[in-house]
Structure formats: C-alpha cells, structure tokens
Amino acid sequence: MxxxxxxxxxxxxxxxxxxxxxxxxxxxxxxxxxxxxxxxxxxxxxxxxxxxxxxxxxxxxxxxxxxxxxxxxxxxxxxxxxxxxxxxxxxxxxxxxxxxxxxxxxxxxxxxxxxxxxxxxxxxxxxxxxxxxxxxxxxxxxxxxxxxxxxxxxxxxxxxxxxxxxxxxxxxxxxxxxxxxxxxxxxxxxxxxxxxxxxxxxxxxxxxxxxxxxxxxxxxxxxxxxxxxxxxxxxxxxxxxxxxxxxECSCSREKVGAMLKMLGREEVDSVVEERGHVEIHCEFCNQRYEFDPVDIAQLFVAGLPGSITLPAEQRH
The missing domain is CATH 3.55.30.10 (Hsp33 domain)
Structure with missing residues (x-):
C-alpha cells in the first residue's frame, strides 16, 4: 500500500x-x-x-x-x-x-x-x-x-x-x-x-x-x-x-550556518568557549550539525561549510 x-x-x-x-x-x-x-x-x-x-x-x-x-x-x-x-x-x-x-x-x-x-x-x-x-x-x-x-x-x-x-x-x-x-x-x-x-x-x-x-x-x-x-x-x-x-526534512548545514551567522560572532564564540564546539540538533530528522572553532572562523570569515556529525546510530 x-x-x-x-x-x-x-x-x-x-x-x-x-x-x-x-x-x-x-x-x-x-x-x-x-x-x-x-x-x-x-x-x-x-x-x-x-x-x-x-x-x-x-x-x-x-x-x-x-x-x-x-x-x-x-x-x-x-x-x-x-x-x-x-x-x-x-x-x-x-x-x-x-x-x-x-x-x-x-x-x-x-x-x-x-x-x-x-x-x-x-x-x-x-x-x-x-x-x-x-x-x-x-x-x-x-x-x-x-x-x-x-x-x-x-x-x-x-x-x-x-x-x-x-x-x-x-x-x-x-x-x-x-x-x-x-x-x-x-x-x-x-x-x-x-x-x-x-x-x-x-x-x-x-x-x-x-x-x-x-x-x-x-x-x-x-x-x-x-x-x-x-x-x-x-x-x-x-x-x-x-x-x-x-x-523529507529541509534542514541542511548551509541553513544551520546561516542561523549561526544571524546569532552573531560574539554569541557563537561564547558557546565555543564554554563547550569547545557548537552543536545544533534538528528536531524533525534527528540530524546533528557540529561546528568546531575552525568551522566557526571559516563560517564568519568566508561562509565556508565545516564538518557534520551524524546521529550516534549512524556513526561507524
């Protein structure tokens, strides 16, 4: 069916x-x-x-x-x-x-x-x-x-x-x-x-x-x-x-990056300083997007994508 x-x-x-x-x-x-x-x-x-x-x-x-x-x-x-x-x-x-x-x-x-x-x-x-x-x-x-x-x-x-x-x-x-x-x-x-x-x-x-x-x-x-x-x-x-x-979930690394840029460098850097990275979790598809300090620097300087972390059950 x-x-x-x-x-x-x-x-x-x-x-x-x-x-x-x-x-x-x-x-x-x-x-x-x-x-x-x-x-x-x-x-x-x-x-x-x-x-x-x-x-x-x-x-x-x-x-x-x-x-x-x-x-x-x-x-x-x-x-x-x-x-x-x-x-x-x-x-x-x-x-x-x-x-x-x-x-x-x-x-x-x-x-x-x-x-x-x-x-x-x-x-x-x-x-x-x-x-x-x-x-x-x-x-x-x-x-x-x-x-x-x-x-x-x-x-x-x-x-x-x-x-x-x-x-x-x-x-x-x-x-x-x-x-x-x-x-x-x-x-x-x-x-x-x-x-x-x-x-x-x-x-x-x-x-x-x-x-x-x-x-x-x-x-x-x-x-x-x-x-x-x-x-x-x-x-x-x-x-x-x-x-x-x-x-179909419409989330993407590019959209998450755009959201972080809207928050501003100071706000994002404070999270990195506290946790060592920024992790965004999609409520719809359970996808996790991780940005380390290098990713954040690239994001705000050149808008380049960083790395992606899959949910635990998808890691190998």
Missing part, C-alpha cells in the same frame, strides 16, 4: 473529498523519535490532516500545522509542502518526562489542561517576491461546548471559523499508518454538474452521514480504495490523479 492522497469530487453537488494513507512517510517520523502512545496517535493524525489540507493549496509553498499546548506536551508541529513532502515533531514540557505520560491521556489532557491550548495553521508561499505573503489562522482548542475532544474536531473548528468552510474529517494513526478522510462543502453552486437541474442539495448531509460510519479500526485496517467503495459506491464521483507523499 503506497503513500498516496486521492482527491475526488461529487458530480451532483459542490462537495469535494480526499483520502490519504501514510505508511513509509509515517514510519520515517517514528524511526527518529520514540513517542508515548497518545502523543504518537495525535501527531500521526495531524500528519494525515496536514496532507489533506495542503492538497488544496492554490500556491507553491508549505502548510505548517502547530498545536501549542499548556499540558505535558508543549508543541506539536507538522509541515507539508505542495509536493506532499512532510516532516513532524513533538516537544514536551521541561518538567514532564515523556515516559510519564499515561497511555490513556486525552487530547485535552495532553495539550489543553489549563484551557490555553491553541491550533495555528500557517500558509507560507515559496515565492514572496511576487507579492504572495504568509497567512496565519489561530483558533483555541475549546469550542462553545467546552474543550474539543479530538484532532478532527479541532480542525473542523478551525476550518469553520478561520476559513468559513464546512469540513468533516476522520483521522486515525497507530504504529503502522497515519490515515485520514476529508469531506468539504465548497462555497457557491460548484460541483461538476452537466445541468443545473441535476444538483442534489442533500449530497452534503448524505456523504457526511456515510463518513460518520467509519471506525478508527476500519480506517487503519482497510486500503483507501476499499474505504471509498464501502462509503460512496452509490455516488457519482470524479477521481483525480493520485499524489504520492514522502518524508
């Missing part, structure tokens, strides 16, 4: 849908970090959701989904580029050990314990020279009825209040896969209808009811094609070419 995202459109109504399944992409994330089960599930659901939302971007760039928490998990981040290359990470509170998080911890207990958690989605275009600017939407992790109970509810809340789009999501993740289904009602008449008279005003409610029959076990165990056939076999649907997803 390859890592793919399938888009489709209901022909008799302004409703679109997507199904994504991430196996190798998700395994690349898990190979770099050992997350507690509830954090792993939440991050996997975010990863599937990020792919689903980014598939509808109208520009070349990156969708960055962040959850800022006030519980044992301080932040979860997923980035997805237009080409469906993804990376993800989670950070814990300084005073909480990751192995102390109970397996039964809920979303609210993980990131909204004090009611101050929030979801931030940033759309960052690659080409800002042509006038395209980043856009950011922020919503709390609580609705009118209290704390939101799932990642799907959080993102439905976000799309309804920040984008004014009726959206339904079904998400699931385990140690093998991260999967998701999205249905979205488009503004206006939309649809791919041959004649206006063929519009079906009940399509949105009907397909949402069908989607609501999905269980997490079904999402995780069945292939996307099987899920689609079970749900929408009676619907008139147009499919689009599937898109492949993959893990």
């Amino acid at each position: 390859s890592d793919q995202l399938q888009k489709f459109m209901f022909s008799t109504a302004p409703v679109r849908g997507e199904i994504v399944s991430l196996r190798d992409t998700w395994q690349e994330v898990l190979a770099r970090r050992d997350y507690p089960a509830p954090v792993r599930a939440l991050l996997g659901e975010m990863m599937a959701a990020c792919a689903l939302l980014s598939a509808n971007l109208k520009f070349d760039g990156t969708l960055i989904m962040q959850i800022f928490g006030d519980g044992p998990v301080r932040m979860l981040v997923v980035q997805c580029n237009t080409d469906l290359s993804l990376r993800a990470t989670a950070k814990f509170s300084d005073d909480v050990a990751s192995n102390a998080i109970p397996a039964s911890a809920t979303l609210a207990e993980l990131v909204n314990a004090e009611g101050q958690g929030r979801c931030v989605i940033t759309l960052d275009p690659s080409d800002r020279q042509n006038g395209q600017q980043p856009y950011q939407g922020i919503v709390p992790l609580s609705g009118v009825d209290g704390p939101l109970q799932s990642m799907a509810e959080v993102l439905e809340h976000y799309m309804r209040h920040s984008e004014q789009l009726d959206t339904r999501l079904w998400l699931a993740a385990n140690t093998e896969r991260a999967v998701g289904v999205l249905l979205q009602k488009l503004p206006g008449d939309g649809g791919i209808v041959p004649h206006p008279g063929e519009l079906d005003a009940d399509t949105w409610n009907r397909v949402c009811t069908l989607g609501g029959t999905l269980s997490q076990d079904e999402l995780l165990q069945e292939a996307p094609e099987t899920l689609f056939k079970r749900l929408f076999w009676q619907e008139n649907v147009q499919h689009f070419e599937p898109a492949s997803a993959r893990f």
Whole structure:
C-alpha cells in the first residue's frame, strides 16, 4: 500500500473529498523519535490532516500545522509542502518526562489542561517576491461546548471559523499508518454538474452521514480504495490523479550556518568557549550539525561549510 492522497469530487453537488494513507512517510517520523502512545496517535493524525489540507493549496509553498499546548506536551508541529513532502515533531514540557505520560491521556489532557491550548495553521508561499505573503489562522482548542475532544474536531473548528468552510474529517494513526478522510462543502453552486437541474442539495448531509460510519479500526485496517467503495459506491464521483507523499526534512548545514551567522560572532564564540564546539540538533530528522572553532572562523570569515556529525546510530 503506497503513500498516496486521492482527491475526488461529487458530480451532483459542490462537495469535494480526499483520502490519504501514510505508511513509509509515517514510519520515517517514528524511526527518529520514540513517542508515548497518545502523543504518537495525535501527531500521526495531524500528519494525515496536514496532507489533506495542503492538497488544496492554490500556491507553491508549505502548510505548517502547530498545536501549542499548556499540558505535558508543549508543541506539536507538522509541515507539508505542495509536493506532499512532510516532516513532524513533538516537544514536551521541561518538567514532564515523556515516559510519564499515561497511555490513556486525552487530547485535552495532553495539550489543553489549563484551557490555553491553541491550533495555528500557517500558509507560507515559496515565492514572496511576487507579492504572495504568509497567512496565519489561530483558533483555541475549546469550542462553545467546552474543550474539543479530538484532532478532527479541532480542525473542523478551525476550518469553520478561520476559513468559513464546512469540513468533516476522520483521522486515525497507530504504529503502522497515519490515515485520514476529508469531506468539504465548497462555497457557491460548484460541483461538476452537466445541468443545473441535476444538483442534489442533500449530497452534503448524505456523504457526511456515510463518513460518520467509519471506525478508527476500519480506517487503519482497510486500503483507501476499499474505504471509498464501502462509503460512496452509490455516488457519482470524479477521481483525480493520485499524489504520492514522502518524508523529507529541509534542514541542511548551509541553513544551520546561516542561523549561526544571524546569532552573531560574539554569541557563537561564547558557546565555543564554554563547550569547545557548537552543536545544533534538528528536531524533525534527528540530524546533528557540529561546528568546531575552525568551522566557526571559516563560517564568519568566508561562509565556508565545516564538518557534520551524524546521529550516534549512524556513526561507524
């Protein structure tokens, strides 16, 4: 089962849908970090959701989904580029050990314990020279009825209040896969209808009811094609070419060097004086970049790259 995202459109109504399944992409994330089960599930659901939302971007760039928490998990981040290359990470509170998080911890207990958690989605275009600017939407992790109970509810809340789009999501993740289904009602008449008279005003409610029959076990165990056939076999649907997803981290030695130069020579030299070198650790891919005194001198004098230190498990 390859890592793919399938888009489709209901022909008799302004409703679109997507199904994504991430196996190798998700395994690349898990190979770099050992997350507690509830954090792993939440991050996997975010990863599937990020792919689903980014598939509808109208520009070349990156969708960055962040959850800022006030519980044992301080932040979860997923980035997805237009080409469906993804990376993800989670950070814990300084005073909480990751192995102390109970397996039964809920979303609210993980990131909204004090009611101050929030979801931030940033759309960052690659080409800002042509006038395209980043856009950011922020919503709390609580609705009118209290704390939101799932990642799907959080993102439905976000799309309804920040984008004014009726959206339904079904998400699931385990140690093998991260999967998701999205249905979205488009503004206006939309649809791919041959004649206006063929519009079906009940399509949105009907397909949402069908989607609501999905269980997490079904999402995780069945292939996307099987899920689609079970749900929408009676619907008139147009499919689009599937898109492949993959893990990719955008960190590089050049980017780390540029960051050190922004800190300034005095700040960097103080770290070298204290530790003998500067070591930067990528939170996403677990790559370590090391700069010794000679590297630092070269960096600030001529901008030359220095040496790289691999994670311990990659050393020989």
